[in-house]
Amino acid sequence: MGMSRYVLAATAARVADEMVGVALVLLALARTGDPVLAGLMVTAYAFPSVASGPVLGALLDRSPRRTIVLAGNGVLLAVTCLGITAALGRAPDALPLGLAAITGVALPLTSGGYSSLVPLLVPADGLARANSWDAASFGGAALLGPALAGTIAATLGPTEAMYGVAVLAAVGAAVTLALPRVARAAEDRPHLLRAVRDGLVHLATTPPLRGATLTTALASVAAGVLSTAFPLRAAEIGAGEAAGGYLWTALEVGSLLAVALLARRLLAGDRPERVVFGTAACYGLVMLAVPLAPNLVATLAVVALAGVATGVGLPAIMATRQRHTPAGLLAQVSVTGASVKIACFAVGAAVGGGLVPATGAGTAIALVAAGQLAAAGAGVLAARTRGQGPGRSGGRSRAALD
Structure with a gap:
């Protein structure tokens, strides 16, 4: 039961993420007609993860409530999508770009953050099967997300496509909160900077x-x-x-x-x-x-x-x-x-x-x-x-x- 809820939560979050790039571009083009701004919106969403990934991972390892952190990522995406929809083309460009960058900081949680839960939700002998389901979640989201955003934008409009992102992100957050809450023992949570260093050293060596x-x-x-x-x-x-x-x-x-x-x-x-x-x-x-x-x-x-x-x-x-x-x-x-x-x-x-x-x-x-x-x-x-x-x-x- 825990794995089925996990797949639902992770897939909803990942479909929302896959919708963002298409929905942002279409909304920017519809509101401003500026392809440069459209490209900058996607870059603002994707690029902050370069620096944030190691720190986010260390925070997640140290957190006593991993599922709450992941659910918070979904809420952040939903709220910022609503803010971008309200601001893009109606306020200075710096505002929607800044909102996209804020939610982009947490972007790696949607992929690696959820995947880090898998070994904690299933026994060792079920890990290969669980990894297959997790990979199918990625593939299904990559297949469905852009198509869903494009379809909503074509039939209802790009504003509604952004609303769709917000709804799916909120659904993913709600289902995530229903997952078993996993945490490391309190005595096994190193200092943040040490955790970041240890993780990067381990990855490199x-x-x-x-x-x-x-x-x-x-x-x-x-x-x-x-x-x-x-x-x-x-x-x-x-x-x-x-x-x-x-x-x-x-x-x-x-x-x-x-x-x-x-x-x-x-x-x-x-x-x-x-x-x-x-x-x-x-x-x-x-x-x-x-x-x-x-x-x-x-x-x-x-x-x-x-x-x-x-x-x-x-x-x-x-x-x-x-x-x-x-x-x-x-x-x-x-x-x-x-x-x-x-x-x-x-x-x-x-x-x-x-x-x-x-x-x-x-x-x-x-x-x-x-x-x-x-x-x-x-x-x-x-x-x-x-x-x-x-x-x-x-x-x-x-x-x-x-």
């Missing part, structure tokens, strides 16, 4: 964790280029830029299929970091075929296959963190990893804005594929470094339930 994190970070930079490359590739094959959204849908559908059909089998071993490296490499190999696809149908098929190739990577990185991180640092490592991925994707998206028009979308996608292969190789090398990180452990301890 535990070879399997370091390698897997490096792979996901570099892969996210490469994947960020696709935010520009997919629409322009769709135009190159005569389908129109709007069909780029279908390519993202195909990628997520393939990922969900992989999670449903392959995750438990591939993650049955004791080296989940190898799955991280393998999925990145397979993803890169399949993506090399995308520039060769002559039409939309063929491109959709190849991209869906690429989604299958990479789909198990998400539960694999979750399993890697859980296997190689002590319980007292898991929230920080998870949230820091999420913030790194968000930041790297944003960097890739910025690079793609100049790269794709200069090289053509097909060439840019081939470079993305090469980037995935390079990410896999770099991770393997980082994971082979001699030495053990502090606190490396294949086990985990359950927090007290109160």
